Amino acid sequence: MKVEQGTAAAQADGKGNAAPPSLNRYAWAALFAFTLAYPAAVSFDNYLLHVGITIAFNVALAASMWLIWSLGLVSFAHAGFMAIGAYTSALLLTKLGWPMWIGMPLGAILAGAAAVAISLPLMRTRAVYFFMASWSVGEVIKRTIAYFDGLTGGWNGVFDILPPTIDLGPIQINFADRIAYYYLAVVICAIIVLCIYRINDSRTGMIHWSISENELLAEHIGINVFKHKVIGFTIACVFAAVTGALYAHYQTFISPKSFDIWKSEFALVHIIVGGLTTVGGPVVGAISLTVIDETLRATGPFRVILFGVILIATVLLLPGGLETIPGRIRRALRGRKSS
Amino acid sequence: MSFDEIPQMLVTGLSLGLMYALIAIGLTLIFGVMRIVQYGHGEMYMLGAFFLYYWTAKWGLPYWLGVAASASVIFVLGAILQQTLFQAVHGRNILYSLAIGMGLIFIFSSGGQIIFGTTVKGIPKFATGGILVMGGFLSYERIVISIVSASLVVGLWLFLQKTRTGMAIRAVSEDPETSALQGIRTRQIHWVAFGLGSALAAIAGCLMGTLLSIVPTMGFVATIKAFMIVIMGGLGSIPGALVGGIILGMIDSVVTTVISADIAIIMSFVVIFLILVFRPSGLFGQQWT
Numbered sequence: 230m231k232v233e234q235g236t237a238a239a240q241a242d243g244k245g246n247a248a249p250p251s252l253n254r255y256a257w258a259a260l261f262a263f264t265l266a267y268p269a270a271v272s273f274d275n276y277l278l279h280v281g282i283t284i285a286f287n288v289a290l291a292a293s294m295w296l297i298w299s300l301g302l303v304s305f306a307h308a309g310f311m312a313i314g315a316y317t318s319a320l321l322l323t324k325l326g327w328p329m330w331i332g333m334p335l336g337a338i339l340a341g342a343a344a345v346a347i348s349l350p351l352m353r354t355r356a357v358y359f360f361m362a363s364w365s366v367g368e369v370i371k372r373t374i375a376y377f378d379g380l381t382g383g384w385n386g387v388f389d390i391l392p393p394t395i396d397l398g399p400i401q402i403n404f405a406d407r408i409a410y411y412y413l414a415v416v417i418c419a420i421i422v423l424c425i426y427r428i429n430d431s432r433t434g435m436i437h438w439s440i441s442e443n444e445l446l447a448e449h450i451g452i453n454v455f456k457h458k459v460i461g462f463t464i465a466c467v468f469a470a471v472t473g474a475l476y477a478h479y480q481t482f483i484s485p486k487s488f489d490i491w492k493s494e495f496a497l498v499h500i501i502v503g504g505l506t507t508v509g510g511p512v513v514g515a516i517s518l519t520v521i522d523e524t525l526r527a528t529g530p531f532r533v534i535l536f537g538v539i540l541i542a543t544v545l546l547l548p549g550g551l552e553t554i555p556g557r558i559r560r561a562l563r564g565r566k567s568s
Numbered sequence: 569m570s571f572d573e574i575p576q577m578l579v580t581g582l583s584l585g586l587m588y589a590l591i592a593i594g595l596t597l598i599f600g601v602m603r604i605v606q607y608g609h610g611e612m613y614m615l616g617a618f619f620l621y622y623w624t625a626k627w628g629l630p631y632w633l634g635v636a637a638s639a640s641v642i643f644v645l646g647a648i649l650q651q652t653l654f655q656a657v658h659g660r661n662i663l664y665s666l667a668i669g670m671g672l673i674f675i676f677s678s679g680g681q682i683i684f685g686t687t688v689k690g691i692p693k694f695a696t697g698g699i700l701v702m703g704g705f706l707s708y709e710r711i712v713i714s715i716v717s718a719s720l721v722v723g724l725w726l727f728l729q730k731t732r733t734g735m736a737i738r739a740v741s742e743d744p745e746t747s748a749l750q751g752i753r754t755r756q757i758h759w760v761a762f763g764l765g766s767a768l769a770a771i772a773g774c775l776m777g778t779l780l781s782i783v784p785t786m787g788f789v790a791t792i793k794a795f796m797i798v799i800m801g802g803l804g805s806i807p808g809a810l811v812g813g814i815i816l817g818m819i820d821s822v823v824t825t826v827i828s829a830d831i832a833i834i835m836s837f838v839v840i841f842l843i844l845v846f847r848p849s850g851l852f853g854q855q856w857t
Contacts, residue, residue, distance in 0.1 A: 298663075303662070303663055303666065350841075350844075350845040351844075353844075353845065353848045354844050354848040354849075355848070356662060357599075357605055357662055357803060358799065358803070358844060358848060358849060358850070358853075360605070360662065360666070361795055361798075361799045362799065362840070362841065362844045364795070365796070365799070365837040365840050365841055366841070368792075368833075368837055369834060369837045369838065369841070372830065372833055372834050372837070373834060375830070376830050376831070376834060494670055497663075497666075497667070497670070498667070498670065501663065501667045505663075530678035530679075530681050530682050531678070531682070533674045533677075533678040534674060534675050534678045534679055536671075536674050537670075537671040537672065537673070537674030537675035537678070538671070538675065539671075540667055540668075540670060540671035540674070541653065541667070541668055541671035541672075541675075543667075544656075544657065544664050544667045544668055544671075545653070545656055545668075548664075
């Protein structure tokens, strides 16, 4: 076991972030403090709060997809699992009147069960085949939901998904209020990112990276690769389902089109632009790209073209993404000093 | 459904399947040689169709010359894209080629909406009328298109088997290092195969655009179909792409006629999933790491 930890640690260090951990912690704390102060900073402007909530969704999605990537897999089933969470919670509310506090955990459990069931055969495939198989899983989930239109409303979708309320006698919060929903989204997103950070920081995270580096070698030093892949994939899908439920109750309307392949594609774009080796990557990528996206909303198709250009430019000119910028600056400074 | 519809259904399935196979063969050729996933392959199909639209409907030039011109233009475009973008990510994780392909989809399909407009267009037909076979109506257009796509597949097969360049392409797909040692210029083979694959997609776009209609966003649907076929058949395998294409074409035609279009799509995904569960590398594929 010691040997295993040693190699995995060495690999994790090789991939490790450039900044020392203490500095990293300050950056995270500053980011979290800023998100808490954000509504006051934008003087409770409704549109800017909406941008903040969208960012929280995108961060949670990109971070959970990144957890799958840390196993060396690219999964496009993500939007599908998001749909499972969203539809479970939405239908429980509209058909049975159960609030989101019950619907969201049930959606997460359902998505988790589906993820285990699907990943048992899915994990037999590797690399490119896994990517394509996960893609077809996402499409099947979306189209199956659309097909059972008696229950799910088909392509027309589900309407009137009310936001939840808290009623504890003296304390009453109605999440139809945007500020309240902003804090709900931020807190859940922060919990998801923290969980992923902790998983990645633990022994499990090292095992994930060792699988992604060399699956065969990992298996030979006694790691149960299949089990870790299934568990990692399931956890990420549960997070996607939670995000989906949160999304449904915010938009108050969902249709199968909301969970198109584009959702997964954009999450992948966020990861690639942000960075691949730490959870900071998807967070930074999702925040910066969502901000760009919202500022350019008025330009229509040009916005999508710009996304394409950014993506290709990142891959060719800044491999490793935005997260490598501090390291690059530091190296440049050090290089100047020595010369 | 009556028995009259059966021949029509089969011919429709076959012609659809052959055109799907053309797109998928292009994709599989590119994968075989470079080991990258060209996610933006469908955009070549869209651009090919739009080139033919401008050629025939706007400039009034002959149809078949336009197909050839479209194929050559897209061949050059594919070769340029390979040299400028895809060569840089050759040999790296599939994530990077995926990212570049995704970027191309964003650029081409949105750029297409700006330049070509979002209205549905049709390429002028080159033949009208048709014949009745066993009570089913077959248009001359569909028959000619099926024959053309079938002969293209055969032609490509002969090209890969008999010519020097074709053999070099197969050698590089088999083992890049050894073929480089034998004096094959692998980098040159990369752009030749990439251009050829893109040109095949462009021809399929021209033919499909003639039968159906064209919009700037049609490329992504073609990508989906091509990927489904390639998964079924196995990456890098040309017979696999042909068989996969015909299976998918038949599902599309038969299930859509007999049951519904929604079920046809769900069913084709389920078929793919089952194939992957029992043969994780597709019907004719190998395990790529």
